[in-house]
Amino acid sequence: MTHSAAAEAPLASSPLTYAATAIRRNPTIFAGAVLLAILAAIAIVGPWLVADPFRQAPINRLRPPSERFWFGTDQFGRDIFSRTIHGARVSLIVGLSVATLASLIGLCVGLVCGYFRRIDGIIMRVMDGIMAIPTILLAIALITLTRPGLGIVIVAIVIPEVPRIVRVVRSVVLSISSQPYVESAIAGGTRNTKLLARHILPNTLAPLIVQATYVCASAMLIEAGLSFLGAGVPPEIPSWGNIVAQGRTFFQIAPWSILIPGAFLAVTVLAVNMLGDGLRDRLDPRLARRM
């Protein structure tokens, strides 16, 4: 590995050249990462710079994009540009929290399943049960269960995503534990924690990260879908899903109110997916060939 990298990048002393090589070798990761970095910057810094996204001015309702309102205004006369920038924050929070939570829970449950074979059957039946219920229906039902809020939406998307991760982790654990070197380690009396830390966890990490990027992308789309159906985050919160959902009534008279935030959503999901694809090719060639 060291050898081949050195061979391909003989001038590795210059960080610029090294970066250039990295980009050439992994253009998708690079493109995805750059796009995401930009969006993340917008999400973090943007809200400080733009106008108040809650400020209503009914006199200015449904104005097309102009110098004053870059992305136009919505039915309350709120500035869509500023709402879209705030929306980046909400959507990324949803995507990242769902991916993180689902991965962590999925990892723990998956490890338990792969490791303690006795309760594996029960847990997997429960997972099958949750998986058998369509994601969006489960989420709608969960959201109507409690008061809608960002937290509830996140939880409602996490629950149906967990079983998918559990399956991935569990299958990795099972295949790793049947490897001769792991079996011999077990026979040799290696402690569970050590076994976990040294052999199993590192191997699950790559597929887990790849899976997490897909979960992240689908979470953002599901959030938009839930808002569309009127069961998402509270309508006053400027999430992209909400902006699009509220703008849909005006699609023919104010297309900007739906197309611009929609495009932001699409580009973000695209960036996450590209990053995921690139990582998968890089980290997990075996999986890459299957997908």
Added chain:
Amino acid sequence: MTAYILRRLLATIPVMVVVAIFVFFLLRLAPGDPAAIIAGEDATAAQISAVRTQLGLDRPIFEQFIVWLGGMLQGDFGTSIFSNLPVSRLIVQRIEPTLSLMLATLAVALCLAIPLGVLAAWKARGFVDRLVMLFAVLGFAIPVFLVGYVLIYIFAVKLGWLPVQGYTPIREGLWPWMESLILPSVALGITYMALIARVTRASMLEVLAEDYIRTATSKGLTTNRVLLLHALKNASVPIVTVIGIGVALLISGVVITETVFNIPGLGRLTVDAVLKRDYPIVQGLIIVFAAAKVLVNLLIDISYVFLDPRIRY
């Protein structure tokens, strides 16, 4: 084989039980009260509580569960709180539109995605491949309802070629039926196409690298024959698997597509019932969806036997 199917069917029982328990308690813990909704806009508290008693919603939740489960076992899904009609009837009259939409989507997706995937694999790393892959990545990124609105605007409102909304049952003529399905199935199919095209391409690439394909090519078989007879057949197992995963995806997509195109299918029924807290319908539907999904998985496992002679049960 029969023994395998039986075993698989038995294994679905615990899954269905989990689903049943989960769904029932989830809904009953929800804060909404169907009695208040059904009693109407100006109903007084006394009227609402009378409705609640009449619907049996004031009884202990556990008792309600037993009653419902008992009914289910006898094939009785209960009665809709709002329309007073049997849930089974409401579900049955909605199956045709949803099934049609799913089949049409499947047809659109397969007829376009598999050739695209094969093409991309054949011309791997070329311009066509890049284009197909770009489409595949984009297909995942655009929300279904956005695609739906744009399609309606172009093909129905501006050009007037196709109906905007609704569903025409197949018994009223094949063309009206198909006409009502074209836009929704394309809108819904885009995500699905993207998924299948990717998997087709990937598994084709894997198979094309195998020795026997090289042998076949060197024997002088035509490219078409190699691609389709040998490569595609051997690549079909992962493709079929992903079709199965896609059915799950479709069920979720159907909910939104049916809303945009106003198709009176199961997805719409579910959303309406959840928002109106018509518990018996939601319970019945989720059981039906779950059962359908379990069934599809079973069918797919069985199809492996036919596609890949190495697999035996």
Added chain:
Amino acid sequence: MSLWRRASFLCAGTGFAIAVAAMVATTTAVHAQQKVLRAVLHADVRTLDPIWTTQTIAGIHGMIVYDTLFGNDEKLNPQPQMVGKYDISEDRLVYTFTLRDGLKFHDGSPVTTKDVLASLKRWAVRDNVGQRLFSFVDRLEAADEKTFRMILNKPFGMVLEALGKSGTSVAVIMREKDAQTDPQQQIKEAVGSGPFKFSKDEWVPGSKTVYLKNPDYVPRPGNERASFFAGSKFAGVDRIELVWISDPQTAMSALVNGEIDFWENPNIDFLPILEKSRGVKLMKTGEFGTNAGFIRLNHLHPPFNNVKARQAMYRLINQEDFLRAIIGNPEYYKVCHGMITCGTPLASDAGSAMLNDFNPKKALQLMREAGYNGEPITVLAATDHNTITPATQVLIQAMREAGLNLDVQSMDWGSVVSRRAKKEPPAQGGWNIFVSTMGTVGASNPVLHPWIGAACDKGLFGWPCDAKIEELRTAYAFAQTDAEKKQIARDLQARAIEQVPYIPFGQWDSPYAYRADRIEGIVPNTGLVVLWNITKK
């Protein structure tokens, strides 16, 4: 033949086969000759019993299938409908009604006084106006198959208005066996004597409701001009299909594309597009708006158990802001600083000064004086309603900007409806504020007005409690002259504005949109949409 080609032939061939079969099939389409009216209304028919529920849509369904003794005309005066002739005694205590000839239910049985008495009794249990009327009814008696008498113990002045009441819980006449259903239970069959029959087999709740022409319907003789619910009714088409389209965008496209003929409540923002579409026309439904918006305050809990805090809220409400956000075009909305529908005979400016004093800074100050110290105010915010949702958003923003501390509880409309019925303190699952809308026809009359009431525990959510308001409402029902009625309405409005049962934020008109190239003869009606008398070209 190569497999590649074989596969593509398979796909193309299937398509071709289906297309051919399709053409064959279309030539044998069944409904070709029938005249079908396809209408999209504001909601979907889900419940068949218009007495049991107060849902407006159930009222519309009821008016299609059933008939009523009286029907109010466009001046809101009751006119006989099923009743042929009637007589009121000198002392206004005995009403004698005789049914018209030839009235028959859809199952073929004649309409008799037995059916009428049973129906009125069931209605009187469920409906507020019916309850009020029947509290003054001594007895009902049938003289014969066609004539019956209503004997009062006090000269209640609104007997005919109550019988011809429009809106929800209309006194429709059912078969005796249906009307004997426990008023707390839904009826199972929708068999009436109206111009259309309900086709239960074709009913798909959540999607489509179908009515078939009733060939045996006998309209009022003399071809009386149709006006609201009065006048001669006839079935102008063979079949009415109420198509439920929840997405307004889709509904508009369907109308423009000619897939539907009639749309009850197009969004005002769509009107410019609809006006430009070929074949589509708009129709205003009457002299005054169709809907009025209001903000309901909970009188049971702080801060709004204090009348000063309730009055302070008036200063926060600039009706224009609300109306612009939900309607947009000023042609279709009207600011109304009153509680009796503006533009109707009883409307006045009594007490309106208080409603016309927009001053957010003063609002906070007054709230403070009323003892408000920044405690959270719980607002129930609907997420899925096309007018209530935006109106709530405007309210929330106005309250926040004024410096009030809000606890916004977002939920679907269904959850709002159930939570608003809870009397507990906000922290224990109750509430302080919700936003809703009401029909303007009911709100034009002190007795029929559902939200002006202040009957304490027995009243509607929010439970305003004021003996004076209730006294005035009762007094109105016994008023003899128009001048007397007007004076009572003035006094009532002034008193109500002082007590703040709710805060109005204006009224608006939702015109009908329809295909003028396909249908004609729509009877404008501000109360409930009327689908009889429409013919298809």
